[in-house]
Amino acid sequence: MPKTSRAAVIPEPNAPVEIREFEIPELKPGAALLKVANAGVCGTDVHLWHGKLAGVPYPLIPGHEMVGTVEAIGPKKIRNVDGHEIKVGDRVTIHDVTKTCYSCWFCLIAKAPTKCPNREVYGITMDSTKWPHLIGAYSEYVYVTPGTHVIQIPDHVSFDGAGAVGCAMPTAVHTVIRSPLKWGSNVAIQGAGPVGLMLLALAKINGASTITSIDMESHRLKLAEKFGATHTLNIRETSLKERHDFLREITNGHGPDIVYEATGNALAVPEGVELVREGGTYTICGQYTDSGTVEMNPHLMNRKHLDIRTVWGSETTHVYQAVRTIADNYDEFPFEDVVTHKFLLDQTQEALETQERHESVKAVISPND
Ligand SMILES: [Zn+2]
Numbered sequence: 001m002p003k004t005s006r007a008a009v010i011p012e013p014n015a016p017v018e019i020r021e022f023e024i025p026e027l028k029p030g031a032a033l034l035k036v037a038n039a040g041v042c043g044t045d046v047h048l049w050h051g052k053l054a055g056v057p058y059p060l061i062p063g064h065e066m067v068g069t070v071e072a073i074g075p076k077k078i079r080n081v082d083g084h085e086i087k088v089g090d091r092v093t094i095h096d097v098t099k100t101c102y103s104c105w106f107c108l109i110a111k112a113p114t115k116c117p118n119r120e121v122y123g124i125t126m127d128s129t130k131w132p133h134l135i136g137a138y139s140e141y142v143y144v145t146p147g148t149h150v151i152q153i154p155d156h157v158s159f160d161g162a163g164a165v166g167c168a169m170p171t172a173v174h175t176v177i178r179s180p181l182k183w184g185s186n187v188a189i190q191g192a193g194p195v196g197l198m199l200l201a202l203a204k205i206n207g208a209s210t211i212t213s214i215d216m217e218s219h220r221l222k223l224a225e226k227f228g229a230t231h232t233l234n235i236r237e238t239s240l241k242e243r244h245d246f247l248r249e250i251t252n253g254h255g256p257d258i259v260y261e262a263t264g265n266a267l268a269v270p271e272g273v274e275l276v277r278e279g280g281t282y283t284i285c286g287q288y289t290d291s292g293t294v295e296m297n298p299h300l301m302n303r304k305h306l307d308i309r310t311v312w313g314s315e316t317t318h319v320y321q322a323v324r325t326i327a328d329n330y331d332e333f334p335f336e337d338v339v340t341h342k343f344l345l346d347q348t349q350e351a352l353e354t355q356e357r358h359e360s361v362k363a364v365i366s367p368n369d
């Protein structure tokens with residue numbers, strides 16, 4: 001077993017990222033050590049760098065999206081969520097949320113376990129100053145704590161191809177479960193980042209009639225076409241009225257049945273309410289961190305008789321379904337193309353900046369390259 005691990009640390013909000021060395025802790029019964037192949041650079045990580053989420057302990061080792069190989073296992077057998085024993089060398093991902101208690105009011109009565117107050121998230125809420133320290137994915141090794149849900153990655157799915165299993169596809173799966181697509185629906189998706197692209201794939205798999213991808217970056221919209229977008233709209237090149245009218249033109253005058261928001265930009269929300277058809281559904285999943293306040297007209301929502309839904313976090317089942325969906329449709333969609341930028345651990349700062357400038361679709365850090 002290696003003795004130490006280098007990890008990227010955000011000392012405090014907006015401070016430059018530092019690379020620090022940590023001792024690899026002794027593995028307790030039920031724990032494992034993951035050698036990180038790819039750590040996904042999530043939009044959320046950029047927001048964490050800027051201190052935009054409450055309850056995050058700094059200094060922080062960021063990174064909640066990870067795929068890699070099992071390097072070592074503690075003094076007790078552990079099993080993946082399929083119930084099979086995990087072996088050294090297995091290619092896996094984990095559900096980044098641990099300690100959902102399944103015994104609090106939210107878990108038991110409200111049946112909303114993603115609101116469980118006892119949850120902890122790798123790279124977001126776990127304190128790197130406390131033992132076992134290595135609990136963020138921007139690190140050569142991650143200490144997989146006892147009870148963490150581990151999911152096998154099928155051999156035919158490359159680590160890059162699994163770039164969306166950490167966060168984007170589980171979010172998309174959860175979103176579509178919250179707002180189901182009907183066969184033949186007209187769908188519009190705001191945002192062609194990883195979550196938007198995975199929503200596209202799910203819309204395609206679910207028999208959508210038209211799928212319009214809306215974004216401000218033409219390179220993202222090109223990728224959206226490869227993921228099944230029948231139409232694309234660049235918000236830098238069109239006005240809101242033009243987008244509204246175009247969506248009616250391609251849907252016999254009605255407008256999209258469902259609009260999914262996956263942008264991380266608060267301004268998308270009033271626009272989405274405008275774009276969706278009368279009696280349609282508007283579902284927000286891209287506002288995980290606080291991107292500010294916008295002006296809304298509640299009368300418009302009421303008058304349009306809308307279903308408005310939001311989605312918070314993911315359960316292990318969504319991560320599991322995400323891996324399955326990617327594995328089962330691996331030849332249908334260019335999942336590997338989602339990873340557009342790869343960085344070494346020493347380039348973490350650059351990785352966050354690249355993600356912030358929207359140059360990448362999905363950037364990953366490969367700490368062991
Ligand atoms: Zn994420």
Ligand SMILES: [Zn+2]
Pocket residue numbers: 100101102103104105106107108113116117118
């Ligand atoms: Zn709970």
